[in-house]
Amino acid sequence: MELILKRNLEHQTIPIERLCSIFSNVGIQKSMNSIENPIIDIASPYLYQNIKRVQEDLPSNMQGVSQKEADYLNIDIKMETGTGKTYVYTKAIYELNKLYGFKKFIIAVPSLAIKAGTANFMKAKSNVNHFKNVCGYKTEIKLRTVESIKTKKGKKKYVPNSIRDFVTSSNLQRNTIEVLLVNMQHLKESKNGVLVREDYDSHIEGYFRPIDGISATRPIMIIDEPHRFSRDNATFKFIEEQVKPQMIIRFGATFPSEFIGRGKNRVEVKDYQNLIYDLNIHKAFENNLIKGVAKEHVESPDNKEEVFKILEMKKGEFVRFQKTELNEQGQTIKTTKELKTHDSLSLLSPKLSGITIDGILATKVILSNGEEKFTGDVFFADVFATSYVRESIRLALKRHFETERENFKRKFKIKTLALFFIDDIHSYRDNDMKEPYLKNIFEEELSKKLEEEIDKCNISEEEYQKYLGESLANINETHAGYFSQDNVSTEEEIEKEVNTILFDKEKLLSLVHKDGKANTTRFIFSKWTLKEGWDNPNIFTIAKLRSSGSDNSKLQEIGRGLRLPVDETGNRIENETFMLNYIVDFTEKDFVKKLEEEIYGETAFEQKVLTPEQIEKIATNKGLSKEQVLIDLMGKGFISFDREIKHDKIQEFMTEYPEIFNKLDKNRVRDRNLDKTREVAIRKENYWKLKSLWEQLNEKYYLHFDKINDNVLIEVVSDVITEDLINKTVRRTKRETSEMVQGELIFNVTLDTIDSSYDDTLSYGAFLKAIAESTNLSIPLIHAGIVKASKLKKIENAFFTSDTVRSFSIYFKQRIYDELLKIYSYRKLPNTTVHPTELTEENGNPRDFVKTSAYLGVKERKGTPLDTYLYDTILYDSEIEENNINENISSVEVYGKIPKRTLQIPFIDGSTYSPDFMYVVRDKNGQPTINLVVESKGVKKTQEIREIEDDKINAATKLFGKIKINENQGKYGKDTSLREFQEVLKDKQIKVHYVRQTNNENILDIINDLIQRN
Structure with missing residues (x-):
């Protein structure tokens, strides 16, 4: 299968348009050196006026134009995980090349996993064809990757071809764009660093250090996951001082923080610099651009939140246990204790009375109740010493198969994946050090679950039953893992797993192999190595069989599974709500609360006073008078007498009255431990x-449109132009003078405007083509509309600019909306099935x-x-x-x-x-x-x-x-x-x-x- 990209998704189009628009009327000088990018006039006042203009819809605390003393321009674009950052910055590269001739780009990523994902995206044939055939770009990206080099003693050292080709490529070759992909490990001073070493036996354009040649190209640098590249770390300083890009564009869901002030006045703020777009997590959830989240944790048999973990053991001597529990304040408390052979586990907890240690082997403890525990295993304090890990796996498999069964019933099936985070590679991979107990537990539980699911299949689920049977017959093929140690492994099977997970997303998403055999691999294990930058759209369940700690961003943790899924044809499924099942450690029982705090921290509530409109809305919904509403809200302590909102109760206020705030639908982020009894039964006698x-x-049904008469379209084009909806681009200037008047120095300020449209003027043919591309109108029809308008008003040459194209597109769509209302109808889709639905199988x-x-x-x-x-x-x-x-x-x-x-x-x-x-x-x-x-x-x-x-x-x-x-x-x-x-x-x-x-x-x-x- 091939993943099918979509061209004009609004949340992906807007940041590209904003990025490109900031250079409107800015001087971009052609380089005299064939290996250089065009040169941006970063001192141009128009540049910062344009940045301020596109920030108008951002929250006030995110606005701000920064002209720092650095020799480069910084632009920030904030996009939530799973909303298509890689697509956006790839298309932005094409667009910046098309509009302004930029040719040399560097993409900096923080890890090998992200590097692999980015390279896979840009090299995928289907994606290359998308940008060429669907988007219409005439150029092609030449992706060069920076890799470590190994040289044998006595052998000559040559500058890697990827770097040489990037640097030496001439800007006269108009059909290619050079992109250098580098992970942060290479962006530092190092004796043998591939970019900074000076002992090569050749040079590039006279430079013996590759980094100097790269710097000479005046590159544009894109930073992926900027929170890993804070400005005070060595990597960012290396970028500033050695790469010397003329522009840095940071794309990320999370940005680094910086501290302002001292002592009591010291506050932490996000390090945004010229932020031009904010697609935050709240907007992503609200607009259904990502999956919702349903958190769940395994509860102990007696509801007491404590577990025991075996940290280590020494054969025949001792076992070291770690007790983890939550105190009354919800804080995690950990204590350790060593036990020997024949000791009672009651020394750990009275609830384990009657269980003793019968034997201690190298990696396994034998208990008197018949249970065997391994190094790393976690269990409850009950008479069975129930394995916490096993129960978590059972819960994850329950949620996985609930989702998989529904996804398999679709006309176009969805391959359903699950991701397990564990804390030890040796508990999963076969090795000589200890028995892979976790893998064994997983395969045991999976086998039982598969048998159960096969028995549940009815006569209409024959195909799914066969898929489950294939899984049961070849359990070892259903799961795969990726760990940091795998990067140096030479084992063929491990390399095959890693390639599938990191580099061959399409293979992992396919339900069948090329030979027609069922592709049952759908459970992935990792040791938190698959974090920022790696994701898979069809991850529907994430199970944390280890705690990631309380300091991690909850948004980053769930990011691996937020992307909307694709079906077996490669199409992204929109206009439906999907949920990510998130199984956490019991110590993170308040995960949803912290996630919500992070979501609303991203979109800080700034309103100070309740508005009359909000009061009216509450009164309407409750059937009360406005006076009664005010009395009620004051009585609950939500507002003061003068309608000022009391921020110490804002969360409670927002929860009770979500309709008047931009409050996230609570069903987009759920805690199943709180909602677990909420099953709504269908009264079947009523359904019939x-x-x-x-x-x-x-x-x-689908929408059908009658043809709009060409004369109507010509009239609309003419109206948009003649009604002065589009104005010439003007820039304000401020002239300050001083003079002496009767011995006193007087300052004069003169405000003026400069018509700067001529700087961006298009030829008439190019203008017509641009309008046609943005509106899907034919060129002759647009021309006829302009001719009609020209008879009613004089159209200056300065009218034909890129700014006009953008404005025309907006106003035309507003006007054509009224025409579409007159000509649409509904027609029934033939040969479609009704079931299953929310109410039916x-x-x-x-x-x-x-x-x-x-x-x-x-x-x-x-x-x-x-x-x-x-x-x-x-x-x-x-x-x-x-x-x-x-x-x-x-x-x-x-x-x-x-x-x-x-x-x-x-x-x-x-x-x-x-x-x-x-x-x-x-x-x-x-x-x-x-x-x-x-x-x-x-x-x-x-x-x-x-x-x-x-x-x-x-x-x-x-x-x-x-x-x-x-x-x-x-x-x-x-x-x-x-x-x-x-x-x-x-x-x-x-x-x-x-x-x-x-x-x-x-x-x-x-x-x-x-x-x-x-």
């Missing part, structure tokens, strides 16, 4: 009454429980729902939803909330939309023939619904007007059997009604009105 409606609602039968109960709502109301309700639990998001669920309406045969993100109705702006409720209602004759879909809006009246939402509701009305379901669906009584019910379903069809409901509209009134009209 909704079956026909549910299946019709889940039919797949692949065979169409209802599930026992809702697949993801969180989709029904984040709030829960205790008590038993009405008999006619579809579920056994009441979950909701707003007050209007709660009222609808609790409304007892005698004419309703059955009703239920529609799980969020299930009925994803496509809309013209690329987004999707899903309604809230579905009802089957009895008509005037008492027959359940009326089918209703309701969209509930928490506003007082229809006029308050935002325009874009109103357009989406109209779209849903248009779609539901096409849906027909069986008229005889309801002609049965409560005693009618399923078979009898299915027999009465005939082909005659009626429509599905769709209504929107506001806070002023009662669902009873809506339904009664509908009955009267039918």
